[in-house]
Amino acid sequence: MDKERAGIQSVEVGFTLLQALAGAGRALMLKDLAGTAGMSAAKAHRYLVSFLRLDLVVQDARGRYDLGPAALHLGLATLQRQDPVRLARERLPALQAQIPHTLALAVWGNRGPTLVHWEPSPQAVVAHLRLGDVMPLLSSATGRCFAAWMPPALTAPLLAAELLQAGSSARSDLPRTDAALQQLLAGIRQQGCARVIDTLLPGTAAFCAPVFNASGHLALGILSLGATAGFDTAWGGSVHTPLQSMAQQLSHDLGHRAMVSPVQPTPTAAG
Numbered sequence: 001m002d003k004e005r006a007g008i009q010s011v012e013v014g015f016t017l018l019q020a021l022a023g024a025g026r027a028l029m030l031k032d033l034a035g036t037a038g039m040s041a042a043k044a045h046r047y048l049v050s051f052l053r054l055d056l057v058v059q060d061a062r063g064r065y066d067l068g069p070a071a072l073h074l075g076l077a078t079l080q081r082q083d084p085v086r087l088a089r090e091r092l093p094a095l096q097a098q099i100p101h102t103l104a105l106a107v108w109g110n111r112g113p114t115l116v117h118w119e120p121s122p123q124a125v126v127a128h129l130r131l132g133d134v135m136p137l138l139s140s141a142t143g144r145c146f147a148a149w150m151p152p153a154l155t156a157p158l159l160a161a162e163l164l165q166a167g168s169s170a171r172s173d174l175p176r177t178d179a180a181l182q183q184l185l186a187g188i189r190q191q192g193c194a195r196v197i198d199t200l201l202p203g204t205a206a207f208c209a210p211v212f213n214a215s216g217h218l219a220l221g222i223l224s225l226g227a228t229a230g231f232d233t234a235w236g237g238s239v240h241t242p243l244q245s246m247a248q249q250l251s252h253d254l255g256h257r258a259m260v261s262p263v264q265p266t267p268t269a270a271g
Contacts, residue, residue, distance in 0.1 A: 013039070013047070014047040014050070014051070016037040016038065016039070017033060017034075017037045017039075017044060017047055017048065017051070017057075018051070018056065018057070018067070018071065019037075020033055020036040020037040021033065021057065021065065021066060021067050022067065023036075024036065026066070027060060027064035027065060027066035028064060028065055028066075029062075029063060029064055029065075030044060030045060030048070030063070030065065033048075033065055048065060051068070052068075054068075054070055055068045055069050055070035055071075056068050056070045056071050057071070084211060084213065084219040084220050084250070084254055085105055085107065085116060085117065085220060087250060087253065087254070088105050088117075088211065088220060088222060088250055089105065089117055089119075091246060091250065092105075092117075092119045093119070095222075095242060095243070095246050096119055096121070098238075098242040099224050099238070099239050099242055099243060100121060100122060101121050101224050101225060101226035101231060101239065102118070102119065102120055102121040102224070102225055102226060103118075103119040103121075103222065103223065103224050104117060104118050104119065104129070104142075104222075104223040104224075104225070105117040105220055105221070105222060105223070106135065106142045106146070106208070106220060106221045106223060107219075107220045107221075108146060108150060108154070108218070109134065111134045112134045112135065112136075112137065112143070112146070112158055113134065113135045113137070113140075113142045113143050113145070113146040113221065114132060114133070114134050114135070115129060115130070115131055115132065115133045115135065115142070115223075116131065116132075116220075117131070118130075118131055121226065135200075136162060136200065137155060137158055137159055137162055138159070138162045138163070138166060138174050138175060138181075139162075139173075139174055139196065139199050139200045140196060140199070140200045140206070140208075141194045141195055141196045141200075141206035141207055141208035141223060141225070142194070142206075142208045142221050142223050144184070144185075144188055144194035144195075144196065144208070145188070145193070145194040145208035145209070145210050145218075145221045146218065146221060147159060147185060147188075148185045148188040148189050148194060148210075149189070149210050149212075149218040150218055159181065163175065163176065163177070163178065163181060173198075173199050174199070191235060192209070192210075192244060193207055193208065193209045193210075193235075193240060193243070193244050193247075194207065194208045194209075195207050195208075195233065195235075195240070197228060197233050198228055203227055203228050203229070204225055204226070204227065204228060204231075205225065205226065205227075205228045205231040205233045206223060206224065206225035206226075207223070207224050207225075207239055207240050207243050207244075208221045208222065208223045208224075209221065209222050209243050209244045209246070209247035209248075210247060210251075211247050211250050211251050211254070212251045212254070212256040213251075213254045213255065213256060214254060214255025214256060216256060219251075219254060222243060222246065222247050222250075224239055224243050226239075
């Protein structure tokens, strides 16, 4: 049992070469590849000989090494088997241990961002939301998250209708012009997360963090919401930080490489 737990160290060492190639994003000479992986050129070469035989790496005419067709096939097989919602659902209990508030998952449906999973809070649930509900783009954290990162061709008609409605209302907490909307969305992208406070539901605050797939497209949104009185609405606070961290890790596990950078705490403001 002890040997099984220890694993095979040579496999783990060799894998660092594949990780180095994947991280480099280009072919590397032996010396550069070995240095990136933190090993000698002679040691790296022994592993690369085996990887060449397995088609995990290839070598070009200039002697540079790069990932090979076997690595591509493994990656494609992984992508085909991925289910972002399932992966997110499996991680919600651990996230809720850090954030004692209601959590939910949303994906883009034929009518907009749609709630597809609900993880009730051990505390009282304050939101009157149900699975299948389609969230508004301007007044909900979920909607703002999708408005910020979905292709404009999909969101433009819905945003135009909501802007028209907001413009004819007396509400001051929603953008009423396209310029104000673009400013709002730019701020969301900068923070890497959407937030609302008493905007959709009075007395309720929420964050929604984006999860991206290997193609860089928004796969889903992870939502946390609760009563404003007991909900940390600060950027970089006890709700935002673990929520965004989980979304970033899930994006990474789905193959997304350009991860959203963590934000620094800023003064809390209604929005």
